Amino acid sequence: MSDLVLRAREWLAQDPDPETRAELEAVLALDDETELASRFGSRLEFGTAGLRGELGAGPARMNRVTVMRAAAGLARVLGPGRHVVIGYDARRNSDVFARDTAAVLTGAGLRAFVMDGRWPTPVLAFAVRHLGADAGVMVTASHNPPRDNGYKVYWGDGAQIVPPVDGEISRAIDAVGRVDELPLGDSWDTLTHEAIVTPYLRALxxxxxxxxxxxxxxxxxxxxxxxxxxxxxxxxxxxxxxxxxxxxxxxxxxxxxxxxxxxxxxxxxxxxxxxxxxxxxxxxxxxxxxxxxxxxxxxxxxxxxxxxxxxxxxxxxxxxxxxxxxxxxxxxxxxxxxxxxxxxxxxxxxxxxxxxxxxxxxxxxxxxxxxxxxxxxxxxxxxxxxxxxxxxxxxxxxxxxxxxxxxxxxxxxxxxxxxxxxxxxRYGLHATGQLSVRVEDLSLIGRAMARLREEPPAKLGGREVESAEDLGAGLSGLPPTDGLRYRLAGGARVVVRPSGTEPKLKCYLEVVVPVTGPASGDVTRARAAAAADLAAVKADLSAALGV
CATH class of the missing domain: 3.40.120.10 (Alpha-D-Glucose-1,6-Bisphosphate, subunit A, domain 3)
Incomplete structure (x- = not known):
């Protein structure tokens, strides 16, 4: 029996969801090693303030086991007695994941507030500070495709978590054992519309x-x-x-x-x-x-x-x-x-x-x-x-x-x-655009970034590249991140980085065109010139990426 099959059977034994159990049993019956590897060869990592991924069975998917492990990790970092607000949107299983989170948190000795409606993420972010909570969880995948869901974590300041907190939660998740052995509670508080949406509207x-x-x-x-x-x-x-x-x-x-x-x-x-x-x-x-x-x-x-x-x-x-x-x-x-x-x-x-x-x-x-x-x-x-x-x-x-x-x-x-x-x-016409490359093979993104680091372009769109900065070095006091920034002649700029939430390589382009007079025609001409400049930069950058 392969290691992947062993991991899948261990997962089945603790999964509280009959739907994902049936899904995984079907995969095991087919003896599909490739599909098992896609589910059990890795696990979802904390990225943009939490988890986000495709619904399904296995640690590389969003499901009740993954969510309960995340909640247990969060509970360990916060400690007993802390307060957490939980919200959810209308995606599949969002309400279920919210209740599972509340059950794990209250079982670990924390106090949980669960919203009684499917409300926007900013209502949850507002609620954390309004209620003086220590953290917040929003179950949402934002604008991702229908097959996805996610788990966004906020800290007591009402903002999304940043390092080192995300790393602490990730390590705590790694230390969580079987979810069917977690103590679960059922005494969380319910937040009504009057309790939280009404104060949010007053704040607006x-x-x-x-x-x-x-x-x-x-x-x-x-x-x-x-x-x-x-x-x-x-x-x-x-x-x-x-x-x-x-x-x-x-x-x-x-x-x-x-x-x-x-x-x-x-x-x-x-x-x-x-x-x-x-x-x-x-x-x-x-x-x-x-x-x-x-x-x-x-x-x-x-x-x-x-x-x-x-x-x-x-x-x-x-x-x-x-x-x-x-x-x-x-x-x-x-x-x-x-x-x-x-x-x-x-x-x-x-x-x-x-x-x-x-x-x-x-x-x-x-x-x-x-x-x-x-x-x-x-x-x-x-x-x-x-x-x-x-x-x-x-x-x-x-x-x-x-x-x-x-x-x-x-x-x-x-x-x-x-x-x-x-x-x-007043300021000159600042025109921005994007070149976004979606990939199936994530290694293509790494190879493209390595190619740009080894052979940075000398010109883009006919403009000299005046400087090439590696954001991995943590420039201008910023934390290090995987990205490259090129400053071009005439105030133009290009930034290239891997997406934090999707399998994409994203490139951000800007050109600046002076507007010479007060007439509307001057702005119209500047917009046309900027569009041509952006197209030229995009074409050269696309060739340089080689993806």
């Missing part, structure tokens, strides 16, 4: 939304859990509830109308854009399935629509928040792969600016006085003079703030596109 009321309310919005939650909370947030702030894509309004773990439930993916926004055209919406808003991200589209002068990039919306929100808050100690932050424009905006407003590694877990550690943080992947944490209501990205708060910004522009006979043009004239 402090955001600098302004007093304009005349704006027509088309919205989609992409089959996730954002619709009800967003509708309440808009009503509480005095806005009309947005028109919603009916086919995508209700939570559905199969995500039947989209190939990937991520507003950045091609086709994901088609139904929302169609609705916008039908109702003549001023803006289009979308949340990803757990509603911690926010995508925004705007109406063009010809009546069509286009989606804003994460960097475009980040620059608009940053300037709006800085104009509507005060204080010399304010800090704005973004990541090394986001646009450099935020630094110029911060300088113009006389506030501090910080760059972090990718991921909101790092943005939230940027420093005291943080009033706004964003990442180019549609994540935004918006604040007010009272600070940040949520110490993580918040797609509901961001959507509310965008609606206020669009309503204020409309009152002046302007649009978000006009505001973008204003910024291009």
């Amino acid at each position: 009321a402090a955001l600098p939304v302004g007093d304009a309310r005349d704006v027509r919005v088309a919205y989609t939650p992409l089959h996730g859990v954002g619709a009800d909370t967003l509708a309440e947030a808009f009503l509480s702030a005095g806005f009309a509830v947005p028109e919603m894509v009916a086919a995508q309004r209700d939570p559905d773990p199969d995500f039947p109308t989209v190939a990937f439930p991520n507003p950045e993916e091609p086709g994901a926004m088609d139904l929302a854009l169609e609705l916008a055209g039908t109702i003549g919406a001023d803006i289009v808003l979308a949340n990803d399935p757990d509603a911690d991200r926010c995508a925004t589209g705007l109406r063009l002068p010809d009546g069509g629509y286009r989606m804003l990039t994460g960097d475009e919306l980040g620059s608009l929100l940053a300037e709006h928040i800085l104009r509507n808050t005060s204080g010399d100690d304010r800090l704005v932050a973004t990541t090394i792969v986001s646009s450099s424009l935020l630094g110029k905006i911060a300088a113009a407003h006389g506030v501090r600016y910080a760059e972090t590694l990718t991921g909101f877990k790092w943005i939230m550690k940027a420093g005291p006085g943080l009033i706004f943080g964003y990442e180019e992947a549609l994540g935004y944490s918006v604040g007010s003079d009272a600070g940040l209501p949520v110490h993580d990205k918040d797609g509901i708060g961001a959507a509310l703030t965008v609606a206020g910004l669009a309503a204020a522009a409309r009152r002046e006979g302007r649009t978000l596109l006009d505001l973008l043009d204003d910024q291009a004239r």
